Amino acid sequence: MRLILMGPPGAGKGTQAKFVADHFGIPAISTGDIFRANVSEGTPLGIEAKRFMDKGEYVPDEVTNQMVRNRIGEPDAAPGFLLDGYPRTLAQVEELDGMIASSGHRLDAVVVLRVDQDEVVQRLTQRAQVEGRADDTEDVIRRRQAVYAEETEPLIQVYRDRGIVHEIDGMGEVEDVTKRIFAALDVVPQS
Ligand code: AMP
Numbered sequence: 001m002r003l004i005l006m007g008p009p010g011a012g013k014g015t016q017a018k019f020v021a022d023h024f025g026i027p028a029i030s031t032g033d034i035f036r037a038n039v040s041e042g043t044p045l046g047i048e049a050k051r052f053m054d055k056g057e058y059v060p061d062e063v064t065n066q067m068v069r070n071r072i073g074e075p076d077a078a079p080g081f082l083l084d085g086y087p088r089t090l091a092q093v094e095e096l097d098g099m100i101a102s103s104g105h106r107l108d109a110v111v112v113l114r115v116d117q118d119e120v121v122q123r124l125t126q127r128a129q130v131e132g133r134a135d136d137t138e139d140v141i142r143r144r145q146a147v148y149a150e151e152t153e154p155l156i157q158v159y160r161d162r163g164i165v166h167e168i169d170g171m172g173e174v175e176d177v178t179k180r181i182f183a184a185l186d187v188v189p190q191s
Pocket of ligand 1: 009031033035052053054058060064084085086087088092136144
């Protein structure tokens with residue numbers, strides 16, 4: 001199973017990614033989490049990425065693509081993976097197509113979480129406080145939303161044209177959103 005979870009920053013992708021990935025027994029791969037881990041460890045990748053992340057801008061495609069290529073080449077991703085936060089640009093879509101095709105597989109589905117913009121900004125501001133992400137100022141949060149709208153939102157159409165997009169209402173209780181995602185992916189509830 002090869003899946004992409006899309007939606008603006010703060011749509012709850014990380015939370016849902018874990019449930020969905022656990023269900024299918026595949027890793028949830030978050031490029032944002034990998035970048036943050038590298039930033040905390042002070043690796044060369046982290047130092048490079050931080051310059052962009054601090055401004056709410058995207059890390060350059062070459063850096064991001066190589067990182068994803070390495071990650072999905074790891075053994076735990078052999079049965080599949082769920083990508084959270086990647087691809088975010090057309091160049092990344094094309095690169096990912098190549099990676100998946102060269103492994104002889106196909107992309108199964110793209111789940112898009114739809115949320116209310118104001119609610120998202122509120123969620124992110126709260127998360128920044130709870131998780132102590134001091135650099136998540138409201139300006140940076142708004143910049144990230146704008147970058148998503150400009151660069152990433154248009155990619156949904158590319159996948160829509162392939163007939164693999166599932167648009168899900170991302171508002172409300174976490175478990176209700178999970179149920180909607182599973183229903184869209186034809187997952188039969190166990191109980
Ligand atoms: P996220 O946690 O997914 O919102 O990612 C946090 C930050 O990491 C983003 O604002 C970007 O600076 C960077 N980042 C994460 N994923 C990507 C990507 N696919 N392409 C470029 N930059 C990314």
